[in-house]
Amino acid sequence: MTSRSGTGVADRVTSGIRDRVGDSTTRPDGAQKTRGEFAFSSDLWMDAMLWGKTLRSPHVAARIRSIDTSPALAMPGVRAIVSAADVPGRPTFGLETPDQPVFASEVVRYHGEPVAAVAADHPEAARAAALAIVVEYEPLDPLVDPEAAISAPPIHPDGNVFRHLVIRHGDTGATGDVVVEGAYEVGMQDQAFLGPESGLAVPAEDGGVDLYVATQWLHVDRDQIAASLGLPVDRVRLYLAGVGGAFGGREDVSLQIHLCMLALRTGRPVKMVYSRDESFFGHVHRHPARMWYRHHATRDGDLVKVEARIVIDGGAYLSSSNAVISNAVCFGPGPYRIPNALIEGYAVRTNNPPCGAMRGFGAVQACYGHEAQMDKLAAALAMDPVELRLRNALERYDRLVTGQLLTGAVPVREVIRAAASHPLPPTPDPAGPMMALPGGAGATADPAHVRRGVGFAVSMKNIAYSEGFDDFATARLRLEAGVDGEPIAVVTIATAEVGQGFVTLAQQIVREELGIDRVVLGPASTVDVGSAGSSSASRQTWMSGGALQLSCVTLRSELVMRAAELWECATAQCIFDEVGVVRVATGERLSVQDLLAPAPLETEQEYHHRPTKALDADGQGDAHLSFMFAAHRAVVDVDPELGLLRVVQIATGQDVGKAINPVQVTGQIEGGIAQGIGLAVMEEIVVTEGKVRNPSFTDYLLPTILDMPDVLATVIEEPEPGAPYGAKGVGEPPTISSGPAVLAAIRDATGLPVTRAPVRPEDIALVWDQGTGKASRA
């Protein structure tokens, strides 16, 4: 159930065109997906194809003494084996810096690092062959403590500190009369997209390769693959295969280079599909974080200063750790007016699993810290936690701790009030089903054992990339007459559809701008069009939407020019009203169909957003394009004796600028909240001395439908200046403050500090005094 508030939408012209900007258009690939006919990357098949399988290191850190592939090559059905020595071009890859080996050569630096890959006739043959490869390892002592990593001997030539940055804002020596301090920890979450890493590589006659793969950014994959294959980029062609979810886990290269190497080596198509347990080793995870905060405030509750130190563990390779720590630090204090700040962040290298992008990207971890602090401060001030947040909420024309002036829509108070205004759920019915209580099917609780808590959290996040990155998206648009004369718009854009629904928005945008009902999306690839950038950072609506809108506007004026030529008048005397072009003075009209009859129209547009700046040595600079704000209120039932819990309801207010597709926005909100709840109470990659202990869905628990609460959502539409349609991104905010709200509710229910996510049953039960029925230590 979603309600909307904010400024109204423009009046509709009576063209009869449905499914435009603002409508809940159904997605064009939906029917195919429900019939099981949508081709995901693991569904691909080609005659004579081979199967690939990766050999991974069982050690966390080790020297590789030797690799002997001969026993494996001798096995029936084995066609090729590749390893580090076979990489033709650049031996490393990486999103920010290519610091990660395609295959480990002298040393492995994390549990599961790829060492070799096999191509064979049958997946079972490939699997058996991979196991038959003899690798001599000399295990090393792993570096697994992120704090120690800062000054430990380097485990990589680039050193152990990926990035250290400091924000000094205002008077870093300022103090307040009321001071609260706390240490917080967030564990390692996994994106756990359901579609496993998979793809099909086909060697081409020109000596290049065609790769069909599920990914978030085709062109950046292509560039890394080409570099490692030693091929020019135009001979490495990527086609987007159906993507079964991403959430940041597909931004980094996983199997792409391995697969292309096997295809080129064997001269045959090669398919590879990671198993679920392999998937846990095959992609980056969310950075675990340790945070310390100290908040200063006046007795009236105005924030004076925030101090923080945040350390994120990037694991063995860089990935996007530099950007993640930047976010964590920039958004460290949350969406509040902070006159003075001293915030320090470290992203470090360890032998733990590599970490990188996951929905929320540093702002999630920080939110657990800053929202716990706001509750602590509220308690110290004897103030209502919501009141404290409202009092300090950012407004337009405030400055962030980076010094950046907020010039866009900043409806922080609105989202807070919206979340708070939803009715609370009824108290549990004592005669209701036991399944509805904490413990679920395990039937462990009776109503008398359950306490209910309510918690609140607010968050902010940037849209798109930052610190001077020249982000852009490219779109090609062609308008032509169909066989029946009716106009068709053909969109060619490399935007990775990962489930978020950009394919739907693309159609809505063209209909909105041009009034053309039939909009066809060509397949996304690197061949026909330039980069659309990554499907991440909540940026595609703005960037790819912007590129497409720009293309539409361009062709719209070309349609007007055609009409003006025909009428032999000035273009200024004609307007486009989406049913066609009207000659104002005479009322003459030419339809889009008429205007396309002589010849199609085509354009390719590259859309850039306004430039952002780097952060200086004090962490000051206009580093971000725009910001999103959201608030969440969680109601959680807790059985403190057992530490089991159930999230009953999440209410939220989210700042979206403009809901281009309200149903899809609701889907993003609910889906993001599910992931936020997951991190709060059940999802963690358990790593001991660098070893992943739970690489399966048996022990890495995702929320099921029985774990999902009711969601009441209010969408705030205050148009963002400069954004296409005034629309902000919507994907990340629901994942950011939903989890901290759940923790706040658990604190409310139990009186326990609960400083770590995910909360484990023992975190509650073992400090709960059964005799007194409350926390045995506050």
Add this chain to the structure above:
Amino acid sequence: MPPEGEVPVDTAGETGAPAESPAYVQADRYELEVNGTRETVEDAWLGETLLFVLRERLGLPGSKNACEQGECGSCSVLLDGVVVCACLVLAVDAIGSHIQTVEGLTASADVTDIQSALVASGGVQCGFCTPGFVVAVHELLRRSPDADEMEVREALSGNLCRCTGYGRILEAVRDVQRSRAQSSTGQTLSGRPFGEQSFGAQSFGGSGDVA
């Protein structure tokens, strides 16, 4: 005589059974009955699951491979009318049974009311979990058309979705229950698995299908 309880087994398994059950088969060549069609499986290997055979040998990749250990439900199929994970069925153990996959629910381009409700409510994002949900929801509403919300949630508790947060999926189920209850013909899905068209098959073209 003490009462003897015979656990009811779907009798649909009886009607299409071969004249004599084979006591032994070779793992590399056998027949399976899928969506009402007899399919021959050749050059197979004993350890292949039904999911693998459907996807990689029989050209039916609709059932998905998100975990292959029974923890996600993306491979849900009907085996003799009962919903199971195809990744946990050894393909040879499905000999003589009626297998129905998501592809068998409708004829070619049609969609059932459940399928179209899932799309309309926003219950499909990446779509990887969708076939599993489609099969599970069809079976649930056939067995228990008036299931309340808790029963619906329990019946779908074996189907993971990572994109939607389940809210839109639940709404789709509610919508279907409501419109089926209101339908004057009062049809229900018979669940007969021989490739028959299911209830409410309607054609949904759409403007601008993804090429």
Add this chain to the structure above:
Amino acid sequence: MRVAPVALPTTVDEAVEALTEAPGAQLLAGGTDFCVEVNFGLRRPPAVVALRRVRELRRYEVSDSKLVIGAGTTYTDMGSGELAAALPALAAAARTVGSPQIRNAGTLGGNIATASPAGDTLPLLAALDASVTLRGPGGERTVALSDVVTGVKRTSILAEEVVVDVVVDRRPGPQQFLKVGTRNAMVIAIASAAVVVDVEARQVRVALGSVAPVPLRATEAERHIADAIDWSAAGGARVTDSALARFAELVAAAASPITDHRSTAEYRRRAVQVIARRALERCVSRAA
């Protein structure tokens, strides 16, 4: 790849025959454990004997004195109908297993043969002193469950034997099964407890799961509480809070849990203490 035979017997005797004819052949029932191991590459059987078509394994008999449950009974079967009415704690346990998909396929015999310390049917069966009927080439034998499940994923079932059924005596009185997991569905038990109150024999039976290599009877706790219960109280068996607390302590002391990636020994011990107490509280009334 070698071609392997697959046997699809329709009777128990055919299944036994198939096992003896193909040495190394493995039994396949619901596949919910078997296929996971195959998919992970941990199991590579040379031959398979599939039990799904053996209808006689999927029967149960309910009499006044005992219950005989066929090994092919699925968790879904256990969760409803006459069987569930006769053994509500078994139904409760079955309802916590996996997902509906798993429950439709997984069987009682499989749960026993897999012998996981977290096997969900095992605590209740152990509490009832269940016995297991096994049939092999030499005929049938009946073995106490505690002698069948001998260690972590270890049983005394011989290679050519088929689990035919499980027999339990009927115990008049309330029974409960509680299971602790960190998610509301599809969880491996972190700790579980089955409690059976036999009002006729004036006994309490308590078995714990996931806190020992095999299901564990908390015999000292059982003795203490049986003595402490006022069996002839007007409203039914009645017990004081302090007796309950002592009972719970004894249950916790009986457990020998480990720390693993799922939970800690300390938490598991606390969990069985809490759920054993709550299970018993549901079965008895409280003294003033």
